[in-house]
Amino acid sequence: MKLEQNRIYIKDIQFGDVTAVNNGILTVNKEEMINFLKEDPKVKDVKLDIARPGEKTRIIPVKDVIEPRVKISGGKGFSGVTQTTTQLGDGIVNILYGAAIVTVGDIVGFQEGVVDMWGEGAKYTPFSKTFNLVVDIEPAEGLEPHMHETTVRMAGLKAAEFVGEAGRDAKIDETLTYDIGNIDEETKKYPNLPKVLYVEMLISQGLLHDGYIYGVNSQLILPTLLHPNEEIDGAVISGNCVAACDKITTYQHQNNSAILDLYAEHGKTINFIGVIITPELTTLQGKFRSCDYTAKLCKTLGANGVIVSEEGYGNPDSDLLMICKRLETAGIKTVLITDECSGWDGASQPLADTTPEAVAVVSGGNVSHVVTMGPADKVIGNDKAIATLSGGWEGCLEADGSLKCELNAVIGATSEIGFHYCTAREY
Amino acid sequence: MYKILYYVNQFFGQIGGEDKAGIEPEFHQKSIGPAMGFGVQVKGQAEVIGTLICGDNYFNENREAALEYIMNVIKEQKPDMVVAGPAFNAGRYGMACAGVTVAVQEQLGLPVLTGMYEENPGVDACKTKVYVVKTGNSAAAMKDALPVMGKLALKLLKGEEIGKPAEEGYLPQGRRLTVIADERGSKRAVDMLVARLYDKPFETELPMPVFDRVTPAAAIKDLSKATIALVTTGGIVPHGNPDRIQSASAQKWGKYDVSKIDELKGDYYTIHGGYDPVYANEKPDRVAPLDLLKEYEKEGVIGKVFEYFYTTTGTGTAVGNSIKFGTEIGKELKEAGVDGVILTST
Numbered sequence: 001m002k003l004e005q006n007r008i009y010i011k012d013i014q015f016g017d018v019t020a021v022n023n024g025i026l027t028v029n030k031e032e033m034i035n036f037l038k039e040d041p042k043v044k045d046v047k048l049d050i051a052r053p054g055e056k057t058r059i060i061p062v063k064d065v066i067e068p069r070v071k072i073s074g075g076k077g078f079s080g081v082t083q084t085t086t087q088l089g090d091g092i093v094n095i096l097y098g099a100a101i102v103t104v105g106d107i108v109g110f111q112e113g114v115v116d117m118w119g120e121g122a123k124y125t126p127f128s129k130t131f132n133l134v135v136d137i138e139p140a141e142g143l144e145p146h147m148h149e150t151t152v153r154m155a156g157l158k159a160a161e162f163v164g165e166a167g168r169d170a171k172i173d174e175t176l177t178y179d180i181g182n183i184d185e186e187t188k189k190y191p192n193l194p195k196v197l198y199v200e201m202l203i204s205q206g207l208l209h210d211g212y213i214y215g216v217n218s219q220l221i222l223p224t225l226l227h228p229n230e231e232i233d234g235a236v237i238s239g240n241c242v243a244a245c246d247k248i249t250t251y252q253h254q255n256n257s258a259i260l261d262l263y264a265e266h267g268k269t270i271n272f273i274g275v276i277i278t279p280e281l282t283t284l285q286g287k288f289r290s291c292d293y294t295a296k297l298c299k300t301l302g303a304n305g306v307i308v309s310e311e312g313y314g315n316p317d318s319d320l321l322m323i324c325k326r327l328e329t330a331g332i333k334t335v336l337i338t339d340e341c342s343g344w345d346g347a348s349q350p351l352a353d354t355t356p357e358a359v360a361v362v363s364g365g366n367v368s369h370v371v372t373m374g375p376a377d378k379v380i381g382n383d384k385a386i387a388t389l390s391g392g393w394e395g396c397l398e399a400d401g402s403l404k405c406e407l408n409a410v411i412g413a414t415s416e417i418g419f420h421y422c423t424a425r426e427y
Numbered sequence: 428m429y430k431i432l433y434y435v436n437q438f439f440g441q442i443g444g445e446d447k448a449g450i451e452p453e454f455h456q457k458s459i460g461p462a463m464g465f466g467v468q469v470k471g472q473a474e475v476i477g478t479l480i481c482g483d484n485y486f487n488e489n490r491e492a493a494l495e496y497i498m499n500v501i502k503e504q505k506p507d508m509v510v511a512g513p514a515f516n517a518g519r520y521g522m523a524c525a526g527v528t529v530a531v532q533e534q535l536g537l538p539v540l541t542g543m544y545e546e547n548p549g550v551d552a553c554k555t556k557v558y559v560v561k562t563g564n565s566a567a568a569m570k571d572a573l574p575v576m577g578k579l580a581l582k583l584l585k586g587e588e589i590g591k592p593a594e595e596g597y598l599p600q601g602r603r604l605t606v607i608a609d610e611r612g613s614k615r616a617v618d619m620l621v622a623r624l625y626d627k628p629f630e631t632e633l634p635m636p637v638f639d640r641v642t643p644a645a646a647i648k649d650l651s652k653a654t655i656a657l658v659t660t661g662g663i664v665p666h667g668n669p670d671r672i673q674s675a676s677a678q679k680w681g682k683y684d685v686s687k688i689d690e691l692k693g694d695y696y697t698i699h700g701g702y703d704p705v706y707a708n709e710k711p712d713r714v715a716p717l718d719l720l721k722e723y724e725k726e727g728v729i730g731k732v733f734e735y736f737y738t739t740t741g742t743g744t745a746v747g748n749s750i751k752f753g754t755e756i757g758k759e760l761k762e763a764g765v766d767g768v769i770l771t772s773t
Contacts, residue, residue: 145705196620206702206703260613261611269621270624305623307613313742314743335623337612340603341676346602347601351636361631368743368745388698389674390676394671408675416612418613419613424603425591427604
C-alpha cells in the first residue's frame with residue numbers, strides 16, 4: 001500500500017467567515033460548523049472554542065482528540081463510521097498538521113480527562129502542543145449512556161471531517177510517503193532483515209471501553225491483521241475508552257507512534273510486515289482466545305520480533321503478559337509497552353500480573369503519579385468534573401482553581417503506544 | 428553554615444568493643460570517629476556540631492529509652508540534619524542507624540542520611556523511607572563511603588534534586604517515580620526491539636514484579652451455621668457516594684449496613700471507572716450478589732449474612748493500598764466473628 005500524507009502546517013486557529021486555510025491560519029465558520037453538527041437530532045447544542053499552546057487554558061472533561069484531515073483519493077474519511085465503507089491505506093490525504101479537534105461536554109463516564117495548554121500540566125499531555133478547536137457537545141435530553149457516548153463520538157469525528165475539508169485545496173507544506181508492499185515483495189527486497197509485527201491491544205469491554213476498526217466494535221473481532229497504512233489513514237478510532245492517561249484517542253490512532261517509529265526503521269534494521277489489532281476481553285475464555293490467536297498470527301506470518309502495546313491497566317496486564325509468554329516461548333523476541341499502577345508513593349507493585357518472559361518492557365510512567373497544575377485563566381468545559389474522573393477525587397480542585405490530580409486524569413500522559421515521553425525509574 | 432548532628436555506636440564512638448555494647452546514649456559537643464572524616468567532606472558548607480554515641484545492644488534492647496534521650500538532644504541542639512553510621516555490615520548498628528534516622532525524619536521532619544552494606548538487616552528497616560548510602564561490608568570501606576555520604580548530605584540539606592541510586596550512590600528505595608524521558612515511548616520500544624534482534628545489550632524499563640502468594644483458609648465445615656460477609660472491589664456504593672470513594676486508584680474503603688435490605692438494587696450504584704457501569708447500575712447485585720446471599724440465608728444454606736457490606740474500587744488501586752484495606756477490613760470481620768467472605772471484583 002502507498003499512502004501520501006500532505007501536511008498543511010497550521011500555526012493558528014481563528015473564527016471567521018469561511019472555513020479555510022490561508023498562510024497557515026485555519027479559520028472556522030462557527031455557525032456553519034455548529035449547524036452541521038446539529039443536523040444530528042441527538043445533538044441539542046454545540047459550543048466552539050479555541051485553545052492555543054502556551055495559553056493558560058484548561059480543557060475538561062475531554063473525551064476524544066481527532067486530527068482534521070481530508071482524503072483526496074483512495075477511500076473516504078472515517079470509513080465505515082462517518083462514511084460508507086471504503087478501503088483505506090492507499091492514495092492521498094491532506095492533513096491540517098498542528099491542529100486538533102477536542103471534544104468535551106457533559107460527562108458520560110469516569111474515563112474523561114484534562115488537557116492543560118501551559119505550565120506543569122502541559123508537560124504531561126501531547127495535546128498541549130496542538131492548536132485545539134474545542135467542540136463542547138450537549139446531547140439531547142434523555143439519551144441513555146451508550147447512545148450519549150455514540151453521539152459525542154460521532155460529533156467529534158464529523159467535526160474533524162468538516163474542518164479537514166478546509167485542507168482540500170490548501171497549500172501543501174510537506175509530503176510524507178508511506179509505502180510498504182506485500183510481505184513477499186518486502187522480504188525479497190530485504191531478505192536479511194528480521195520480520196517485525198506490531199500488536200496493538202484495544203480495550204473491548206463496553207461503554208467507554210471499546211475501539212472500532214472500520215466501524216466494527218473491537219469486542220466482536222478475532223485478532224485481525226492490518227497493513228500499517230490502514231490505521232494511520234483512519235481505519236481505527238477511539239471509543240473514548242479507559243482512563244484518560246492511557247486511552248488511545250483517535251488522533252493517536254491516526255498518528256500511531258509505534259507504527260511511525262517502526263516505519264522509520266523499515267528497510268534499515270527491520271522488515272515491518274504488519275499490524276495486528278487484538279481485543280482485550282473480560283472473560284478468561286476470551287483472553288485465551290485472543291492471546292492464542294494473536295500468537296498464532298505472529299507465528300504464521302513468520303515474525304522474528306514483535307512490539308505489543310496495551311490499552312488500559314489492570315486485567316489487560318494479563319493479556320499483555322499472556323501474549324508475551326506465547327511469543328517468547330515460540331522464539332519471537334518481544335518488547336512490551338505498558339504503564340504502571342504503583343500508587344501515589346510509587347512503592348506498590350506496578351502491574352496486576354507478572355511473567356518471567358517479559359524481559360523487555362517500556363514503561364509510560366505511573367498512572368497514580370500526582371501532579372499539581374496551577375490555576376487557569378480560562379476553563380473550557382467544567383473543571384468541577386475532576387472530582388468524579390478517574391485520577392481525581394473530591395476536593396482535588398483547590399479554592400484558587402489549581403488542580404491536584406493523578407496522571408490518570410491527564411489525556412495521553414502515560415500513553416501505552418509510546419506516544420508521549422513519560423517513563424518510570426526506580427529510585 | 429549548616430549544622431549536622433552525628434550518630435555512631437560504641438565502637439566508632441571510640442568507647443570500646445563488644446564489652447561496651449550495653450552503654451547508654453551520651454552526647455559530646457565535638458566530632459568523634461567517622462564524624463571527623465565526614466566533617467572534612469562537607470567543610471565550608473556544613474559542620475558537625477556534636478556526636479551522639481550509643482551502645483548497639485542498649486539501643487536494640489531499650490529502643491524507647493534510647494530514642495527518647497537521642498530525640499531530646501536533637502531538639503536541644505537544633506541541627507539542620509542528622510547523619511548516622513555508616514554501619515557497613517554490622518547488623519545491630521544498622522538497626523540502630525535505621526531506628527534513629529527514621530524517627531528523626533518522621534517525628535522532627537529533618538533530613539537524615541545513613542550508610543550500610545546492602546545485606547545489613549538495617550537496610551530493610553529504613554531504605555524505603557530514608558537514603559542509605561551503599562557501602563562495603565567492613566570499616567575498611569570508610570574512606571570510600573564518607574565522600575559519597577558528604578556529597579549526598581549537602582544535596583539533601585540544600586533541597587536539591589536527588590538523582591538515580593546508581594548516580595548518587597544510595598541503595599534503591601523501591602519507589603518507581605515518573606520522569607520525562609528524552610525519547611518518546613514508541614521510539615524507545617523500537618530501539619529496544621532492534622537491540623534484541625541484533626543481540627545487542629538492552630535494559631528493560633520495568634523489571635517484572637514479584638508477587639505475594641496467599642494460602643487459602645481452610646474450608647468452612649458447616650455453612651448453615653456460618654456468618655458470611657460480602658466484600659467487593661467493584662465500586663458499589665450507596666447513591667451519592669457518601670464516603671467519596673475514588674472512581675480509580677482508591678485511597679479508602681467504605682462499609683454500609685445491609686441488614687435491613689434484601690438486595691442492593693435501588694439504593695446502590697457503581698462509581699468504578701474500569702468497566703461499563705450501565706448493567707451494574709441497573710442491578711448492583713450483579714457485581715456484589717447481596718440478593719442471592721439473602722436468599723441463601725432465608726433457605727438456611729448459610730447461617731447469616733453479616734450486617735455490613737464492605738466496598739472499594741479496584742481499578743488502578745495500588746497494591747500498597749489494597750494490602751492496607753484488606754488488613755483493616757479483615758481485622759473487623761475477624762473481630763465480628765465472620766466465618767467466610769464472598770469477595771467479588773468486576
